[in-house]
Amino acid sequence: MNLEEFNIIIFITGIIIGCVATLALKSYIAKNNRKQTDSSSNIITMKTLQQELDSKQVIIDNFFADSNQHLITVEKRLAELRNCLAENASQLSNIHVESSATGELNQTSEFSDSVEPPRDYALKHGKEPGMLSENFGLENRDLDLEPKRTM
Known part of the structure; x- marks a missing residue:
């Protein structure tokens, strides 16, 4: 076998291997692109x-x-x-029955008459503040609960 024939065989084999590698690389890249477009469409x-x-x-x-x-x-x-x-x-x-229009007027007037501030019904002696007072229950009871410590 001649050196020239050997070079031609290696050259043709190189071309065939290059073509196969190029086709494999193109198909791999195409698959990756399809996966990326599918995943981006799902985002x-x-x-x-x-x-x-x-x-x-x-x-x-x-x-x-x-x-x-x-x-x-x-x-x-x-x-x-x-x-x-x-x-x-x-x-x-x-029997006279009121119509709904007059009944509604009576209900609103009764409601407006009965609106008043809440009353203080707390039991108290003399001038003690009632339950509705702002300072009710704010006595300083900590002094009574703390035992006296002496040495």
Whole structure:
């Protein structure tokens, strides 16, 4: 075998090994890139969390607004029913039943008349402070509890 033939065989073998190594390296890099894109797509960002929280907050706000509207409607219908029953009761008997509008006015006036500051019902002798006093119970009892030490 000639030296020139040996050099050609080594040259061609080198080209083949280089091509195989290049293809293996490209496939390895492509797999790593796919893994990185998959992991980055699974990362939850603060912006997406905030958007999800905002959308849930809107749903909650709508729920409470709708519930409030339904409650107001039910209260109006109940007031109409009370008025209707009061009118029909007065037609059927001699007993006068107040309608809901006048009943609410009477309840608010009774409540405003009964509002007063709390009273002090504590047992006390003479000029002692009551339980509602600011200095009630702040006596210096530590002196009585501490035994006297003498030598």
